[in-house]
Amino acid sequence: MVKVRESIPRGRRLDRWSRLGLFFTANVFFGAGLFFHAFLYNFYLDALGLGESIMGGAAAALTAGGLAALLPAGIVVDRRGTRLTYYVAAGLTAAGLAAGALVEAPLLIYAAAFLAGAGTSAWRVVTGPIIMQLTDRSTRARAFSWNVGLLVGSGGLWMALAGAAPAWIESAHAVGSLGGLRIALLLGAGGTVLSAIFFRLLRYRFASGLRPAHVSAGALPAAVPRTLGILVLLVALWMIAPALVTPFFNIYFQRAHDLALSDIGIIFALTHALTALVIFGSGEVASRLGPVRTLACWVLVFGPTLWGLAASQTVVLAVTLYLVQGMVAPATNPLIDQILLELAPAHRRGAVSSWRNAATEVSGIVGAGIGGVLLERSSFGTLFGVAGSLAIVAVAVLLIVLYRLRSQVGAQRVVATTDLSMGAGPERAESD
Numbered sequence: 001m002v003k004v005r006e007s008i009p010r011g012r013r014l015d016r017w018s019r020l021g022l023f024f025t026a027n028v029f030f031g032a033g034l035f036f037h038a039f040l041y042n043f044y045l046d047a048l049g050l051g052e053s054i055m056g057g058a059a060a061a062l063t064a065g066g067l068a069a070l071l072p073a074g075i076v077v078d079r080r081g082t083r084l085t086y087y088v089a090a091g092l093t094a095a096g097l098a099a100g101a102l103v104e105a106p107l108l109i110y111a112a113a114f115l116a117g118a119g120t121s122a123w124r125v126v127t128g129p130i131i132m133q134l135t136d137r138s139t140r141a142r143a144f145s146w147n148v149g150l151l152v153g154s155g156g157l158w159m160a161l162a163g164a165a166p167a168w169i170e171s172a173h174a175v176g177s178l179g180g181l182r183i184a185l186l187l188g189a190g191g192t193v194l195s196a197i198f199f200r201l202l203r204y205r206f207a208s209g210l211r212p213a214h215v216s217a218g219a220l221p222a223a224v225p226r227t228l229g230i231l232v233l234l235v236a237l238w239m240i241a242p243a244l245v246t247p248f249f250n251i252y253f254q255r256a257h258d259l260a261l262s263d264i265g266i267i268f269a270l271t272h273a274l275t276a277l278v279i280f281g282s283g284e285v286a287s288r289l290g291p292v293r294t295l296a297c298w299v300l301v302f303g304p305t306l307w308g309l310a311a312s313q314t315v316v317l318a319v320t321l322y323l324v325q326g327m328v329a330p331a332t333n334p335l336i337d338q339i340l341l342e343l344a345p346a347h348r349r350g351a352v353s354s355w356r357n358a359a360t361e362v363s364g365i366v367g368a369g370i371g372g373v374l375l376e377r378s379s380f381g382t383l384f385g386v387a388g389s390l391a392i393v394a395v396a397v398l399l400i401v402l403y404r405l406r407s408q409v410g411a412q413r414v415v416a417t418t419d420l421s422m423g424a425g426p427e428r429a430e431s432d
Contacts, residue, residue, distance in 0.1 A: 062113040065119075094192040102182070126353070139287075
């Protein structure tokens with residue numbers, strides 16, 4: 001009897017990780033089209049004879065499509081379920097990426113980018129709720145971090161393949177440079193199509209909506225989503241700090257330290273690889289210390305690191321500090337996702353996920369815009385100093401509100417669970 005009782009949890013754990021493995025595989029292939037597009041699309045537009053304004057317009061249309069789709073994607077997740085949302089996201093993204101590789105008129109290029117951006121946002125919104133469905137508290141921190149780590153790590157592989165594919169296609173199929181780029185972009189879009197096939201292999205049931213049948217709408221107070229909205233705003237404020245500096249590190253190393261473009265490329269590639277490894281380690285730490293404590297450790301590092309960059313005089317110190325700060329945002333993203341979705345009622349996870357992704361987009365736009373103006377009018381030292389100070393203030397407020405909110409929601413859920421467990425019938429509170 002003892003052996004039987006022990007074997008069931010072990011089997012469930014193996015089943016859970018096998019399903020997570022399929023989901024991670026689906027996401028890695030989803031990212032293929034995005035990384036191929038990110039690396040090759042400006043070369044494709046250049047081969048068409050289109051200028052930088054069209055390149056910028058396509059990037060803007062991609063962002064605009066993402067912003068337009070965020071809130072609708074959250075509504076679809078909550079009302080129609082995560083399975084449908086993932087298929088729609090894969091279809092829209094693949095269609096937009098494929099169309100972008102075929103059209104040549106600027107308006108059609110913008111429309112294709114808008115469609116791809118909308119699908120990409122829907123994918124980002126649905127990923128968190130799916131991980132919540134596939135995990136329990138013992139595996140959740142690892143799952144969120146592994147998902148991001150695998151995407152970051154595979155991104156380097158997809159970009160390497162994207163860089164080699166056009167020349168290989170040209171020589172193997174006797175097509176011109178434009179044809180090689182076009183076929184390579186279509187291959188990337190095909191990877192996104194494959195993601196839907198891997199996702200289909202998942203053998204678990206999704207409800208038509210995310211609201212559990214055994215939890216009434218009033219089981220948790222209506223104030224929780226409003227309070228989460230405040231928390232999301234604080235997350236957006238914190239994320240403005242890295243957004244202020246991230247777009248300008250390439251010219252920072254060129255202007256402040258006179259590094260060649262090839263050397264800057266090596267630094268960026270090294271950061272990419274190390275960040276993927278660090279994210280895996282961060283997930284392991286979060287599974288032991290908890291996501292809030294792990295998040296606190298990461299975000300408290302960011303401001304002082306930027307202050308150090310503002311004062312750094314040597315290339316070695318600057319590169320070291322750049323590597324550290326470059327790991328913070330990717331490592332904190334899965335922790336923030338997990339914390340917000342654990343605090344959210346199950347039937348509002350899609351909405352909260354969309355709010356969180358909207359915070360990412362808006363903070364990126366605001367940070368890049370302000371950072372560019374600030375750098376133009378001052379110096380890198382001023383830019384790093386302002387971003388570091390903003391990070392410290394935002395982090396302090398964020399952590400205070402987060403700790404208080406977690407205590408409040410935890411107490412409310414204990415009361416809700418007690419009340420439901422004492423009621424008549426088989427009803428019980430939701431547990432992840």
